Amino acid sequence: EDAYLEVTDLQVQFPTADGLVRAVQGLSYSVPLGRTLAIVGESGSGKSVSSMAVLGLHDRKVARISGSIKVGGREIVGMSEKELEGFRGGGAAMIFQDPQSSLHPYFTVGDQIMESYRAHTKVSKRAAKERAIDMLNRVGIPNPKRRVDQYPHEFSGGMRQRAMIAMALVNDPKLLIADEPTTALDVTVQAQILDLIADLQRDFGSAVVFITHDLGVVAEIADDILVMYAGTAVEHGPVKKILAEPLHPYAWGLLESIPALTGDPQPLHPIPGTPPSLLALPSGCPFHPRCEFKDRVPNNHCTTLRPDLIPRTGDLGRTSRCHLKDPDQVFELEVLPRLP
Numbered sequence: 001e002d003a004y005l006e007v008t009d010l011q012v013q014f015p016t017a018d019g020l021v022r023a024v025q026g027l028s029y030s031v032p033l034g035r036t037l038a039i040v041g042e043s044g045s046g047k048s049v050s051s052m053a054v055l056g057l058h059d060r061k062v063a064r065i066s067g068s069i070k071v072g073g074r075e076i077v078g079m080s081e082k083e084l085e086g087f088r089g090g091g092a093a094m095i096f097q098d099p100q101s102s103l104h105p106y107f108t109v110g111d112q113i114m115e116s117y118r119a120h121t122k123v124s125k126r127a128a129k130e131r132a133i134d135m136l137n138r139v140g141i142p143n144p145k146r147r148v149d150q151y152p153h154e155f156s157g158g159m160r161q162r163a164m165i166a167m168a169l170v171n172d173p174k175l176l177i178a179d180e181p182t183t184a185l186d187v188t189v190q191a192q193i194l195d196l197i198a199d200l201q202r203d204f205g206s207a208v209v210f211i212t213h214d215l216g217v218v219a220e221i222a223d224d225i226l227v228m229y230a231g232t233a234v235e236h237g238p239v240k241k242i243l244a245e246p247l248h249p250y251a252w253g254l255l256e257s258i259p260a261l262t263g264d265p266q267p268l269h270p271i272p273g274t275p276p277s278l279l280a281l282p283s284g285c286p287f288h289p290r291c292e293f294k295d296r297v298p299n300n301h302c303t304t305l306r307p308d309l310i311p312r313t314g315d316l317g318r319t320s321r322c323h324l325k326d327p328d329q330v331f332e333l334e335v336l337p338r339l340p
């Protein structure tokens, strides 16, 4: 499979009065058309920052970005604001957690979807309205002919989220980035929105990056997972394999927090400790202050040597960033998480 999105050695840094914030360091991944990559990690792990860089959404006056981001073969890093606008409108879209951030309260939902469509496709107002109605219908909004003329405040939270998805998809983006799009919704609506994104992805054949801290969601929709910690990938590979047998101690901790897929939402199982400051990353492995396995690695390597992201021998497509040679022997099988 050819990668549609290809991120290589991405760095995102923010110079501040207190020093350089290293928000993303040496991140590489790729996503082919028709596949979904879930990026998981605690807040501050670089999930959103790296994904915003993919769409060129950072203000260059505050962010330093280097490395390479190729979308459909085009390099995003270094594009002008104008080129970026064209790229975002046509080929790529982002769905955020909070629909308020992309729906304007003073315009009807239909007008906003139409405007987004007409900015990139030369069609009559009438044809654009038909397209808006069709999109509202596709995202499961009942009575779309009436709803198209309503304002965002006349929609429920779940419907606003759907309307935002309709707007994001109106130009058939080949790349869709969804940043915790279901977090603020109740469980039933959440499940509907996930089904919707999966359906739409199948219809449009897009490459999807789904950012979440909810592993139940990952199990449901993703093909691959990238686990981020302190601005970098610590584990990456096919979702079924990683859920069944995580290699990195941080991924192991996260997996203990997997909620039941069908039952009530459960609080995430917190991993003891807090993520490191991105102003002053720990020496060696950035996870070492929180890692209960560091003593199993000889010669204090965990506190002195930064581990590389290395392929797992004999397991195609899996990589992890840990000095442990054989995690299978370290992890105790009886606490394996339930599989979907």
Ligand code: SF4
Binding pocket: 248, 249, 250, 285, 286, 287, 288, 291, 292, 293, 294, 297, 301, 302, 307, 321, 322, 323, 324
């Ligand atoms: Fe833990 Fe060491 Fe592996 Fe880091 S490299 S995750 S500290 S065992």
Ligand code: MG
Binding pocket: 043, 047, 048, 179
């Ligand atoms: Mg975020």
